[in-house]
Amino acid sequence: xxxxxxxKVDVKEQAKQxxxxxxxxxxxxxxxxxxxxxxxxxxxxxxxxxxxxxxxKDLERGKEKGFTEAxxxxxxxxEERVKDFANGLREVAELxxxxxxxxxxxxxxxxxxxxxxxxxxxxIGMIYEARPNVTVDATGLALKSGNAIVLKGGSNALNSNxxxxxxIHAALPKTKIPVEAVQLIATTDREATSQLFTMxxxxxxxxxxxxxxxxxxxxxxxxxxxxxTGVGNCHIYFxxxxxxxxxxxxLINAKTDRPAVCNAVETLIVHKKWLEENQDALEKALxxxxxxxxxxxxxxxxxKDAILADEDDWSNEYLGLEIAIKTVENTQEAIDHIEQxxxxxxxxxxxxxxxxxxxxxxxxxAAAVYHNASTRFTDGSALGFxxxxxxxxxxxxxxxxxxxxxxxxxxxCMTGTGQTR
Numbered sequence: 398x399x400x401x402x403x404x405k406v407d408v409k410e411q412a413k414q415x416x417x418x419x420x421x422x423x424x425x426x427x428x429x430x431x432x433x434x435x436x437x438x439x440x441x442x443x444x445x446x447x448x449x450x451x452x453x454k455d456l457e458r459g460k461e462k463g464f465t466e467a468x469x470x471x472x473x474x475x476e477e478r479v480k481d482f483a484n485g486l487r488e489v490a491e492l493x494x495x496x497x498x499x500x501x502x503x504x505x506x507x508x509x510x511x512x513x514x515x516x517x518x519x520x521i522g523m524i525y526e527a528r529p530n531v532t533v534d535a536t537g538l539a540l541k542s543g544n545a546i547v548l549k550g551g552s553n554a555l556n557s558n559x560x561x562x563x564x565i566h567a568a569l570p571k572t573k574i575p576v577e578a579v580q581l582i583a584t585t586d587r588e589a590t591s592q593l594f595t596m597x598x599x600x601x602x603x604x605x606x607x608x609x610x611x612x613x614x615x616x617x618x619x620x621x622x623x624x625x626t627g628v629g630n631c632h633i634y635f636x637x638x639x640x641x642x643x644x645x646x647x648l649i650n651a652k653t654d655r656p657a658v659c660n661a662v663e664t665l666i667v668h669k670k671w672l673e674e675n676q677d678a679l680e681k682a683l684x685x686x687x688x689x690x691x692x693x694x695x696x697x698x699x700x701k702d703a704i705l706a707d708e709d710d711w712s713n714e715y716l717g718l719e720i721a722i723k724t725v726e727n728t729q730e731a732i733d734h735i736e737q738x739x740x741x742x743x744x745x746x747x748x749x750x751x752x753x754x755x756x757x758x759x760x761x762x763a764a765a766v767y768h769n770a771s772t773r774f775t776d777g778s779a780l781g782f783x784x785x786x787x788x789x790x791x792x793x794x795x796x797x798x799x800x801x802x803x804x805x806x807x808x809x810c811m812t813g814t815g816q817t818r
Contacts, residue, residue: 455557508816559581689719
């Protein structure tokens with residue numbers, strides 16, 4: 398088996414090769430897949446200098462283009478980050494393999510045995526923006542769940558992605574996994590991405606991961622089934638009975654821990670009576686953390702340096718140290734605001750009132766709803782699933798952090814003794 402050259406681009410041929418490789422993958426044992434992930438992890442660490450040199454090309458180009466600090470942070474790799482995603486593969490190897498799990502089984506009246514079994518999806522098309530770590534994370538999850546993968550990363554990370562996939566391709570001949578199981582569409586041509594949208598005969602599912610524009614483009618144009626990962630316009634609501642220190646600590650964590658991720662909070666909704674009593678503490682905490690405030694009329698009239706929020710601010714994913722603040726009279730008003738502007742990702746209520754908490758939990762339509770906790774926990778690792786390929790905000794097949802089981806489907810396997818109908 399020879400190493401593939403990720404620079405050569407023929408999207409249909411690459412998808413066909415991935416489809417062929419998926420048949421071999423579906424027959425591999427858990428041990429064979431785990432061993433492959435460990436070999437890839439070792440190869441990535443061994444080739445750290447090469448990967449960082451390729452990443453440097455993207456970073457230099459990013460500086461020339463004037464990319465934001467947050468964007469450059471997502472694009473940037475370091476020795477520690479390479480080690481982290483190599484260790485991520487080792488962690489995936491430790492996870493339980495969902496493939497072959499018998500979800501349920503029963504006997505029919507005629508004696509035929511029925512089993513509902515987890516099987517791989519087949520070929521995953523992964524379309525994502527400038528996060529080179531996704532190249533490794535998505536590949537590891539796909540291979541562990543028995544799927545081949547076709548990767549289409551953002552053009553701004555092209556050199557990084559090509560370097561990483563070359564290393565993966567160098568490792569795969571030492572394993573039972575065909576090199577063709579991992580394909581990279583290594584071009585900046587948007588037509589190549591558009592091709593992926595319509596190749597139902599070779600691609601079983603598309604997973605877009607990135608900003609709203611990317612996700613909407615895939616959802617609106619694909620004829621291949623889409624596992625939609627969501628933009629995170631996440632809200633935290635301070636109810637009237639919220640404990641001050643608890644509420645503020647949760648808010649600051651959700652805003653500042655990693656501002657550029659999808660589970661960071663973007664809007665604070667606050668009960669007016671809570672604000673009357675605790676505005677000084679809230680305003681101080683926001684100022685100490687250099688968080689710029691966009692607010693409604695009440696906030697602008699009472700907060701120092703607050704900017705009047707426009708319609709875009711209520712639906713904006715700031716991905717930085719900015720926040721919108723909305724004042725309300727009760728929990729239902731908070732729920733209504735979330736219903737209008739939320740993205741069905743992660744929403745939280747901070748309250749000591751069980752009735753308010755129950756109303757919020759039952760009426761808010763989101764993949765993750767929190768009571769007295771930070772939205773930053775909407776993450777496969779944090780919730781105990783291990784790694785994730787994205788966070789789904791849709792309602793069919795998978796919702797919330799998508800780990801290994803979300804990359805499988807079911808097959809009904811029947812065993813008879815000659816039964817006919």
